[in-house]
Amino acid sequence: LQSALVSLKEDAAKVKRDVSRVDTELKLTKSELEKHEQALNGMNKQYLFYQTLRDKIADCLDCLNTKAPLIEEAMEEMKELRLSKAKAIRRLQDLHIRDEADAAFEKAHDVPKEKQVDEFGRDIGGAVEKGRQARAELRKRRRAKLGIEKLGSKEEAFWTEDEAELGAQYAERRKRLLEDVKAIFLDADDDFKTIDAVKEKLEQLKRRYPQAYTDTYISLSVPSLFAPYVRMELMNWRFLEHPKFEAMEWYNKLAEYGMFGDIKEDDPDLDVIPRLIEKVVTPYITDFFFTEWDPLSSKLFPAVSSLVKEVLDHVDGKLPNPQKLLSTILDRYSHMVNVHSKVxxxxxxxxxxxxxxxxxxxxxxxxxxxxxxxxxxxxxxxxxxxxxxxxxxxxxxxxxxxxxxxxxxxxxxxxxxxxxxxxxxxxxxxxxxxxxxxxxxxxxxxxxxxxxxxxxxxxxxxxxxxxxxx
Structure with missing residues (x-):
């Protein structure tokens, strides 16, 4: 009996140990289940967030696919408008020089003026002469305005053509175009009507799920999402009055885009502004130098040189777009030197x-x-x-x-x-x-x-x- 009692006690202790082990395992299992339930809830929330974000981004892309071509078309129209204005100013300048060259040199050679006729044989010499006289009167008024009595003076040569005669029509067309541009996003959803709304959605994703934000390479697409809004503001930017990029709202709003949490040196979000300046802003500035800019204008130099320095401060000057900007400036001067030699x-x-x-x-x-x-x-x-x-x-x-x-x-x-x-x-x-x-x-x-x-x-x-x- 004593031996049986000892055996029973040993069995009881063993059962007790087994019960304790099972109880511990049950607690661990319960803890794991709770963790998995929490993870599942988190994944459900993440899934719902992704679904919502996916739908928003899809809607945003649909919107931008519709609006971006309208913005690009408006920018192209603005470029054509600036180009037509620039051509008119340059042609007027060329005609002034040609008039005075003809007056000085044709007279010396006693060159008879041939009768000018159009394709139907009608005399158009009268209109040409009328234009010549109008330009002569314009030069006379210009000299009076500058207080110049002696022809061929340094003061007159250093004067650059203002835009008074040609600017009114341009300003009116530009105003109408900007009004049309302003209306492009009026019917858009509030979630992507402005650059702030798009920025908020993207930063929300990065804050809540930074690893997913990185793994999906969203940073590489961010400049493309912001580009239409940047283009819209560029058309309103009076860069000759405010040549610094910080004068634009988009620049200030995106200056700290994605700058929270543990930021690494190779974070692509650090390059959002430089990439926008390289791909969007620099070509826009280049168009200005190609069209409207007067290389002879001393008054414009502080602003335009500041613009170029701004680009080079933000972007590697060896990249294609900055290189095109610099070569455009040199080409304009080279062309002027070439034209001067032909007079x-x-x-x-x-x-x-x-x-x-x-x-x-x-x-x-x-x-x-x-x-x-x-x-x-x-x-x-x-x-x-x-x-x-x-x-x-x-x-x-x-x-x-x-x-x-x-x-x-x-x-x-x-x-x-x-x-x-x-x-x-x-x-x-x-x-x-x-x-x-x-x-x-x-x-x-x-x-x-x-x-x-x-x-x-x-x-x-x-x-x-x-x-x-x-």
Whole structure:
């Protein structure tokens, strides 16, 4: 009996241990079940959130697929509007120069004016002459406005065409276009009517499910989702008045997009603004430089140079779009240098009172203006390209008139000294060595000094000429 009792006690202890183990396992199982239930509830919530977000994004994409083409079409229309305005201004400038060149040089050759007729044989010469007279009156008013009495002056050459005559119609069309653009999103759902609404949805996803946000590469699509809203604001952006990107609402709203939680250095959301500037803003600015921008405008330089610096501060300048922006600026200057060389720059007559001399002197001042504006870009654009283009312009479009002036009597020492000093003060100091353009300039000044000495020019004037060589 004693032995049986011991055995029973051992069995009871074993059962007790088994019960304790089972109880522990039950508790663990219950805990695991609770965890799985919580996970399941979380997954259900995540699934419902994903479903809702998917539907919202699908609706947003449908909306943008409808609205984006309208915005791009409006931007293209705005570009065409700016281009047509720019062409009208450039044509008017070209006609002013052609009128005065024709008046000076055709008269010298006694070129008879042929009767101009249209395809039906009707005389259109009257209309052409009427346009010429209207432009002459416009130049007369311009000179009166600037207080210019002497033709061919530096003041007139340095003046750049304003937009008063052509701006009214452009402003009205632009206003109507912007009103149409403003109405594009009026019928859109509140969840994607503004950039704020889209940003809120995307940031909500990143906050709640950062890993899913990363794994699905949503960051790569974010700039494309924001782009239509950025384009809309660009069309209203008065960048010549406010050239900084921070003047735009989209820039400030997206400046800290996705910047919460544990941000890593390689987080693609850090590049949202640079990518928008590269892909959307830079092409828009490039269109402005190609169409409306006047390379001769001193007044515009602070704003336009600030624009270019803003782009280069945000985007690698070696990327295709920034490169196109920089090359567009250089191309505009190169084109102007080329066009300038096709207009008479040296008078054919020896009489310095002739209209040819007045016109060519005006063109020389105009060439100087172009050189000054070009050189203002030397610390922003390629210094080597700027130097080559500047020297080419100086040698081809400015030195010939200076040479002619020096070799033709009567001698006008004061004018020559003024022209040479203008060149010397315009060129960078590092260019004024004994090589290149400076050497050519010194050579013709030396020759001029010898000519003046033989012609009995006063000692005072000879000293002034020699001072140019120092």
């Amino acid at each position: 008479p720059i040296v008078p054919e007559k020896s009489d310095k009172l002739d209209a040819q001399w007045t016109f060519c002197q005006f063109q020389w001042w105009r060439a100087l203006k172009l050189l000054k504006e070009l050189l203002r870009w030397k610390n922003i654009l390629s210094a080597e390209v700027i130097r080559d283009l500047s020297i080419s312009h100086l040698i081809d479009n400015m030195v010939p008139f200076l040479n002619k002036e020096m070799k033709t009597k009567p001698i006008r020492v004061n004018l020559v000294i003024q022209l040479v000093k203008e060149i010397q003060s315009t060129l960078p100091q590092e260019w004024l060595d004994n090589k290149g353009p400076a050497k050519k300039l010194r050579d013709i000044v030396k020759e001029y000094g010898r000519l003046c000495s033989r012609s009995g020019v006063s000692t005072k004037n000879l000293a002034a000429i020699n001072s140019l060589l120092r």
